[in-house]
Amino acid sequence: xxxxxxxxxxxxxxxxxxxxxxxxxxxxxxxxxxxxxxxxxxxxxxxxxxxxxxxxxxxxxxxxxxxxxxxxxxxxxxxxxxxxxxxxxxxxxxxxxxxxxxxxxxxxx
Amino acid sequence: xxxxxxxxxxxxxxxxxxxxxxxxxxxxxxxxxxxxxxxxxxxxxxxxxxxxxxxxxxxxxxxxxxxxxxxxxxxxxxxxxxxxxxxxxxxxxxxxxxxxxxxxxxxxxxxxxxxxxxxxxxxxxxxxxxxxxxxxxxxxxxxxxxxxxxxxxxxxxxxxxxxxxxxxxxxxxxxxxxxxxxxxxxxxxxxxxxxxxxxxxxxxxxxxxxxxxxxxxxxxxxxxxxxxxxxxxxxxxxxxxxxxxxxxxxxxxxxxxxxxxxx
Numbered sequence: 001x002x003x004x005x006x007x008x009x010x011x012x013x014x015x016x017x018x019x020x021x022x023x024x025x026x027x028x029x030x031x032x033x034x035x036x037x038x039x040x041x042x043x044x045x046x047x048x049x050x051x052x053x054x055x056x057x058x059x060x061x062x063x064x065x066x067x068x069x070x071x072x073x074x075x076x077x078x079x080x081x082x083x084x085x086x087x088x089x090x091x092x093x094x095x096x097x098x099x100x101x102x103x104x105x106x107x108x109x
Numbered sequence: 110x111x112x113x114x115x116x117x118x119x120x121x122x123x124x125x126x127x128x129x130x131x132x133x134x135x136x137x138x139x140x141x142x143x144x145x146x147x148x149x150x151x152x153x154x155x156x157x158x159x160x161x162x163x164x165x166x167x168x169x170x171x172x173x174x175x176x177x178x179x180x181x182x183x184x185x186x187x188x189x190x191x192x193x194x195x196x197x198x199x200x201x202x203x204x205x206x207x208x209x210x211x212x213x214x215x216x217x218x219x220x221x222x223x224x225x226x227x228x229x230x231x232x233x234x235x236x237x238x239x240x241x242x243x244x245x246x247x248x249x250x251x252x253x254x255x256x257x258x259x260x261x262x263x264x265x266x267x268x269x270x271x272x273x274x275x276x277x278x279x280x281x282x283x284x285x286x287x288x289x290x291x292x293x294x295x296x297x298x299x300x301x302x303x304x305x306x307x308x309x310x311x312x313x314x315x316x317x318x319x320x321x322x323x324x325x326x327x328x329x330x331x332x333x334x335x336x337x338x339x340x341x342x343x344x345x346x347x348x349x350x351x352x353x354x355x356x357x358x359x360x361x362x363x364x365x366x367x368x369x370x371x372x
Contacts, residue, residue, distance in 0.1 A: 076173075079173075079174075079344070082337070082340070082341065082344070083341065083344055083345070083348070086273065086341040086344075086345070087269075089273070089277075090269050090272065090273040090276075093272055093273050093276035093277060093280070094272055094276070096276045096279075096280050097272050097275070097276050100279065100283075
């Protein structure tokens with residue numbers, strides 16, 4: 001099971017190299033980083049979104065717990081929660097910006 | 110980003126789109142401010158009423174976060190908030206471009222915040238005292254380390270302000286463009302109009318689902334994100350300014366020898 005997963009991952013990761021070999025045979029001068037950059041952008045965004053969701057879920061759970069215990073302080077807790085969520089979310093946003101740089105700008109050919 | 114998104118309808122030759130649409134935001138805000146303050150009455154009506162509600166809300170927020178001292182910075186904070194909110198909402202109008210979906214606009218806003226809170230802190234405490242508070246309440250041996258860490262964390266603030274607003278806006282635009290245009294209009298509706306029978310059934314139904322999903326869910330989500338990001342930008346601005354002001358009292362409390370000289 002695990003071995004087949006490893007083989008699948010290896011096959012997935014060698015696909016751009018094959019594509020590069022084909023384009024290189026066709027005389028295209030583009031480098032091999034472009035196809036890898038697309039894969040890396042997708043996987044990076046997936047990991048970042050998943051872990052950011054975990055972190056934000058913990059934060060919201062704690063905030064809702066606190067608001068249920070102390071409804072009087074709900075407004076202040078909500079403000080603090082929104083700021084915390086923004087700070088957590090900005091880490092995923094950094095990854096989004098890096099992914100967009102990899103996809104659209106492509107500084108390394 | 111022109112690969113996915115359609116360029117805006119109205120473009121001035123030789124001028125970048127975000128500058129053109131920043132001018133649109135400026136015109137809209139100036140027109141609202143002029144209409145609201147042209148004929149100021151004791152019992153507000155119409156636009157004056159609306160703007161008073163908005164400004165009183167911002168003032169209440171400032172009072173909650175920064176205390177009574179923060180009212181001096183209402184012009185800075187309210188201007189930033191109104192500009193960013195209008196710019197975010199402008200990007201939701203079809204055929205318009207959002208100024209905040211460009212790194213230059215958000216970096217400009219973040220740099221204004223960065224320089225103004227340092228300026229406010231230096232003016233409030235004096236340069237020496239302000240620099241001292243970068244070292245924090247730690248033992249003498251740790252102060253250089255603390256100083257370096259604080260400098261880095263302060264330099265990261267404009268970066269994170271910039272990238273948060275920019276990333277949220279551009280991410281939302283790319284999501285809307287992919288689901289509405291690439292999947293909906295080009296993909297499924299295009300398949301439905303291509304003439305094949307399964308295309309007409311699947312593509313038509315899928316296209317309708319996609320458009321309803323976009324208009325009913327993604328668009329209101331983007332609306333929420335626009336308001337929330339403007340709120341967060343303003344909120345963090347207030348926290349940075351109050352941090353630059355408040356460190357004075359905090360520092361005196363933590364250094365007893367220094368504090369007793371004053372009393």
